[in-house]
Amino acid sequence: MFSKILIANRGEIALRVLRACKELGIRTVAVHSTADANAMHVRLADESVCIGPPAARDSYLNIPQLVAACEITGAEAVHPGYGFLSENARFAEIVEAHGVKFIGPSPEHIRIMGDKIEAKRTVKALGIPVVPGSDGGVTNEADAFRVAAEIGYPVLIKASAGGGGRGMKVAQTADDLAEAFATARSESRAAFGDDSVYIEKYLQRPRHIEIQVLGDGMGSAIHLGERDCSLQRRHQKVWEEAPSPALNAEERDRIGGVVAKAIGDLGYAGAGTIEFLYENGEFYFIEMNTRLQVEHPVTEAITGIDLVNEQIRVASGAGLSVRQADVKFNGHAIECRINAENPATFTPSPGRISYYHPPGGLGVRVDSGVYQGYNIPSYYDSLIGKLIVHGRNRVETLMRLRRCLDEFVVDGISTTIPLFRNLVDNQDIANGLYDIHWLERYLATKPDLGEG
Ligand code: ADP
Numbered sequence: 001m002f003s004k005i006l007i008a009n010r011g012e013i014a015l016r017v018l019r020a021c022k023e024l025g026i027r028t029v030a031v032h033s034t035a036d037a038n039a040m041h042v043r044l045a046d047e048s049v050c051i052g053p054p055a056a057r058d059s060y061l062n063i064p065q066l067v068a069a070c071e072i073t074g075a076e077a078v079h080p081g082y083g084f085l086s087e088n089a090r091f092a093e094i095v096e097a098h099g100v101k102f103i104g105p106s107p108e109h110i111r112i113m114g115d116k117i118e119a120k121r122t123v124k125a126l127g128i129p130v131v132p133g134s135d136g137g138v139t140n141e142a143d144a145f146r147v148a149a150e151i152g153y154p155v156l157i158k159a160s161a162g163g164g165g166r167g168m169k170v171a172q173t174a175d176d177l178a179e180a181f182a183t184a185r186s187e188s189r190a191a192f193g194d195d196s197v198y199i200e201k202y203l204q205r206p207r208h209i210e211i212q213v214l215g216d217g218m219g220s221a222i223h224l225g226e227r228d229c230s231l232q233r234r235h236q237k238v239w240e241e242a243p244s245p246a247l248n249a250e251e252r253d254r255i256g257g258v259v260a261k262a263i264g265d266l267g268y269a270g271a272g273t274i275e276f277l278y279e280n281g282e283f284y285f286i287e288m289n290t291r292l293q294v295e296h297p298v299t300e301a302i303t304g305i306d307l308v309n310e311q312i313r314v315a316s317g318a319g320l321s322v323r324q325a326d327v328k329f330n331g332h333a334i335e336c337r338i339n340a341e342n343p344a345t346f347t348p349s350p351g352r353i354s355y356y357h358p359p360g361g362l363g364v365r366v367d368s369g370v371y372q373g374y375n376i377p378s379y380y381d382s383l384i385g386k387l388i389v390h391g392r393n394r395v396e397t398l399m400r401l402r403r404c405l406d407e408f409v410v411d412g413i414s415t416t417i418p419l420f421r422n423l424v425d426n427q428d429i430a431n432g433l434y435d436i437h438w439l440e441r442y443l444a445t446k447p448d449l450g451e452g
Pocket of ligand 1: 131156162163164165166200201202203204206208232235275277286287436
């Protein structure tokens with residue numbers, strides 16, 4: 001096992017990783033920008049290194065500084081968290097070239113899954129169901145029209161290098177196709193420096209259901225069930241739950257089995273998530289994330305398995321601590337992403353937290369790096385914490401969530417808490433009847449969300 005790990009991240013996820021390290025008896029190194037000198041992950045780590053000015057490209061994305069921080073402190077491994085360099089194959093290669101273990105899959109697997117055309121081709125060959133669409137990239141308009149006619153409208157043009165919902169355009173009919181194709185290509189070129197696009201059938205009312213996997217890097221993998229992340233705004237997840245209200249045990253075992261087999265065959269190491277759209281009982285792969293996800297705690301809640309602990313074990317060569325037969329699903333869990341944002345407009349609301357009181361009690365977990373008096377910097381994303389609630393069933397979990405949202409006080413800034421207070425009382429949510437467009441439709445009705 002490692003004796004010292006450097007955490008190449010900030011905020012709640014840096015703290016999350018730090019906690020797993022402490023429980024394994026591993027010393028921790030925090031890195032931080034000058035804007036984060038007083039952050040919680042810096043205070044709680046055994047050592048810390050300032051790696052640059054506030055802008056992420058000069059600090060959290062600064063590979064030479066991170067490598068230097070490893071060398072100065074003697075860290076044996078790096079945990080990248082999510083975001084920043086977590087899916088950067090080059091970073092994984094560079095740290096390993098310096099004798100430091102990257103806690104994650106191989107650079108090759110990161111690279112394959114980071115290219116969506118390549119990812120789709122790879123998983124399809126491994127037996128995972130994919131969205132009907134073009135076989136690889138589409139480079140000219142004539143091919144776009146031919147493929148779209150074959151799969152049937154509406155179709156979605158997607159950027160191979162895409163991420164964060166950018167570079168995606170819908171063509172409802174053939175009349176829209178030429179423009180959608182040109183726009184997706186130019187947006188992708190502008191955002192990612194790459195105009196490769198592909199075409200997929202546009203699913204009208206799917207749910208977003210993803211499967212958590214853990215691979216041992218030696219040919220076997222297990223699945224930890226699904227998370228339903230259908231409540232999204234602008235393709236960003238807002239509320240996640242496990243199990244999905246739409247899936248039964250038989251469907252879970254079937255898709256979980258297919259995915260675990262495929263990921264084992266790939267020789268994948270560590271934690272990963274296979275994302276699907278789910279419609280009319282069918283799963284359609286959309287992408288794989290080769291890292292820990294923001295919403296991983298809902299899986300931890302219902303399985304009792306510490307995903308970061310497993311990531312570290314696999315990277316150290318100790319292997320997984322659990323087999324598929326050991327994985328038991330217990331109850332229901334929901335996560336709400338608490339963002340420092342106006343809950344109606346979603347504009348960021350950085351600033352000082354004048355009063356802070358998180359909820360507590362049975363089945364309640366708050367993962368957050370903030371505290372009373374903390375000043376939220378404006379340089380990074382607006383996620384300031386996650387409220388994760390676990391209960392014996394979905395009804396109990398929703399009651400507990402309502403109680404927690406009533407207790408939660410964050411003064412001085414706006415947060416998305418009022419949105420969740422509305423959602424928890426909504427009949428569709430109570431019934432589990434929502435798809436990936438539900439939240440946008442709901443927000444269009446202009447619900448009263450106050451000032452946040
Ligand atoms: P990104 O990497 O940009 O997040 P994804 O491929 O994961 O892109 O897709 C993000 C979201 O876009 C999905 O969760 C879903 O809401 C929507 N989406 C993607 N592909 C399709 C499709 N074929 N039909 C309908 N919606 C889709």
